[in-house]
Amino acid sequence: MEMKNSEDIRNLPVGVFDSGVGGLTVAREIFRNLPNEKIIYFGDTARVPYGNKTKETIIRYSKQIANFLLSQGVKAIVVACNTASALALNELKDSIDVPVIGVVEPGARAAAAATKNGRIGVIGTEGTISSGLYSEFIRKIRPDCQIFGQPCPLFVSLVEEGMIDDEVTITMIHRYLDHMIENDDIDTLILGCTHYPLLRTVIAREIGDAVTLVNPAYETANALKALLEHKDLSNDTSFDLSDHSFFVSDGALKFQQFASSVLELDIQNTKLKILE
Numbered sequence: 001m002e003m004k005n006s007e008d009i010r011n012l013p014v015g016v017f018d019s020g021v022g023g024l025t026v027a028r029e030i031f032r033n034l035p036n037e038k039i040i041y042f043g044d045t046a047r048v049p050y051g052n053k054t055k056e057t058i059i060r061y062s063k064q065i066a067n068f069l070l071s072q073g074v075k076a077i078v079v080a081c082n083t084a085s086a087l088a089l090n091e092l093k094d095s096i097d098v099p100v101i102g103v104v105e106p107g108a109r110a111a112a113a114a115t116k117n118g119r120i121g122v123i124g125t126e127g128t129i130s131s132g133l134y135s136e137f138i139r140k141i142r143p144d145c146q147i148f149g150q151p152c153p154l155f156v157s158l159v160e161e162g163m164i165d166d167e168v169t170i171t172m173i174h175r176y177l178d179h180m181i182e183n184d185d186i187d188t189l190i191l192g193c194t195h196y197p198l199l200r201t202v203i204a205r206e207i208g209d210a211v212t213l214v215n216p217a218y219e220t221a222n223a224l225k226a227l228l229e230h231k232d233l234s235n236d237t238s239f240d241l242s243d244h245s246f247f248v249s250d251g252a253l254k255f256q257q258f259a260s261s262v263l264e265l266d267i268q269n270t271k272l273k274i275l276e
């Protein structure tokens, strides 16, 4: 294969993947913070959710998607899915030769920096919480911290149903989170699932402003920026929306509707890609 010079490599897109639509919260932060980067997004909508699947399955799916993104010529890969970041990131890093980052470490770093009383809550899928990876990264930086994990599986469906400021969602926020506020005395809460940043305003209103909310999607866009700069991979030409590509493994039209609301942009040309 013909070698690309470093300028060509800088012009290549960044691959971003998730189990489905949720990773668009990460794409949104990349668009805001790295306007010169073109992305190729893959949402595994045929196989979502990842949150209740085994590590072996998540590793297999993640490797398939990473290989597809590599076949599209990406210069780096962002694992936007918290569950895949928690269960498959090390295996991906070992098996592919472009830089790969996940959302867990940037989120953990921000929480360790934000907490004053050292008591941090983490919410996410079953897979993310039982992996213990957020705790592991936080304790590497702040061994004094206590971390309290809570799976909140229903939040994913509520967000996908558009039930953001809805009485059912508000009931679930209190059911999942009140004990962290009242008994565990957390002062920082990591929104450790792709969908949860879309509930940020409602969660903040319901649990009060004594708790700092950490958005790993935002932190990951910053980490990507630092990584690309460090590796001399940053692009310096700007892009239009039509330069970005979106692929899903099922239901392109439904994806486009959700994407258009999350990104506040009209995504027209999502392509179907079935992975085997």
Ligand code: DGL
Pocket: 018, 019, 020, 022, 023, 048, 049, 050, 051, 052, 080, 081, 082, 083, 084, 124, 125, 128, 156, 192, 193, 194, 195
């Ligand atoms: N994208 C997943 C995550 O961030 C949430 C949805 C799912 O369970 O696949 O963990």
